[in-house]
Amino acid sequence: DIRMTQSPSSLSASVGDRVTITCRASQIITSYLHWYQQKPGKAPKLLIYGVSSLQSGVPSRFSGSGSGTDFTLTISSLQPEDFATYYCQQTYSTPRTFGQGTKVEI
Amino acid sequence: EVQLVESGGALVHPGGSLRLSCAASGFSLTSYTMNWVRQAPGKGLEWISCIMGTIGTTYYADSVKGRFTISRDSAKSSLFLQMNSLRDEDTAIYYCARDYSGSSLGYWGQGTVVTVSS
Numbered sequence: 007d008i009r010m011t012q013s014p015s016s017l018s019a020s021v022g023d024r025v026t027i028t029c030r031a032s033q034i035i036t037s038y039l040h041w042y043q044q045k046p047g048k049a050p051k052l053l054i055y056g057v058s059s060l061q062s063g064v065p066s067r068f069s070g071s072g073s074g075t076d077f078t079l080t081i082s083s084l085q086p087e088d089f090a091t092y093y094c095q096q097t098y099s100t101p102r103t104f105g106q107g108t109k110v111e112i
Numbered sequence: 113e114v115q116l117v118e119s120g121g122a123l124v125h126p127g128g129s130l131r132l133s134c135a136a137s138g139f140s141l142t143s144y145t146m147n148w149v150r151q152a153p154g155k156g157l158e159w160i161s162c163i164m165g166t167i168g169t170t171y172y173a174d175s176v177k178g179r180f181t182i183s184r185d186s187a188k189s190s191l192f193l194q195m196n197s198l199r200d201e202d203t204a205i206y207y208c209a210r211d212y213s214g215s216s217l218g219y220w221g222q223g224t225v226v227t228v229s230s
Contacts, residue, residue: 007174040216042157049207049223050149050157055216093157097215100171102147102159 008032008096012105019110025081027108029094034074038098041070041079044107045090053092054079084110114138114219116208121224128198128228134191134208134221141184142166145211146191148182150204151223158204161193165211176202198228 009032019025029039037057042050052061054070057077067082081088089112094105120132134146147162160173161182170182181194191208205223212218 038214040214042217044157049220050217051220052212052216052218055212055218056214059213061212061218091156095157095159095217100162101173102162102215104149104157104159107156 007101008035008099008103010094010096010103010105012092012094012108014108015106016109016111018112019084020112021084021086023084025084025088025110027079027092027094027110029072029077029079029105031075031077031096031098035096035098037073038096039070039072039077040095040097041068042093042095043088043090044093050093081110114210116210116219116221118206118208118221118224121206121226123227123229124198125230126199126228129194129196130198130226132193132195132206132208132224132226134193136189136191136208136210139210141186141189141191142168145215146182146184147209147211147217148180148191148193149207149209149217149220150202150226151207152201152204155204162211163191195226198226200228202226203228 041054044050058070115137117135179197207223209217210219
């Protein structure tokens with residue numbers, strides 16, 4: 007199984023900050039890396055697919071990058087509505103594992 | 113418009129069985145891979161199963177293999193998860209989700225709650 011490791015597990019930030027979350031896969035997953043945002047009591051929402059493609063309707067302050075085994079989600083200027091938990095997921099092979107999540111707090 | 117609506121969650125005793133349903137609309141079930149993802153209370157997301165669109169091949173996480181079965185009824189546009197030999201650790205919100213580009217999970221239901229407890 008491919009293990010996905012996110013860091014940090016949580017972070018504190020302020021509105022306007024630049025935030026970076028990293029995700030490392032235990033083996034090469036090419037471009038099958040996706041990012042999700044989840045707010046309390048809600049279903050996850052796809053933010054970025056295929057490493058760097060922004061899902062329709064997602065603000066351009068979100069961006070993704072990386073290759074091979076190391077990937078990054080960046081929020082260029084944190085907004086109040088961005089406080090949430092973020093997950094990476096690989097779909098290169100089954101099981102389609104998620105990272106453990108990164109909680110972004112005020 | 114793509115919509116996914118889960119149902120069937122309940123309180124069940126350890127060792128019991130439950131069948132979850134996911135009603136899909138706005139697309140054909142046989143054209144997309146469908147997934148079940150769960151989230152235990154206060155924990156992260158866990159992918160547990162998928163059924164491939166055209167071929168219907170199924171895959172499972174080790175944690176549920178041999179106990180859970182994913183299936184679909186294309187005529188009823190419904191996805192199912194048959195859960196047997198339930199354990200305390202199966203307590204979670206269960207989401208169905210549809211594949212999007214690059215096998216990302218682009219569409220999610222609202223979830224259904226399964227509680228396994230004596």
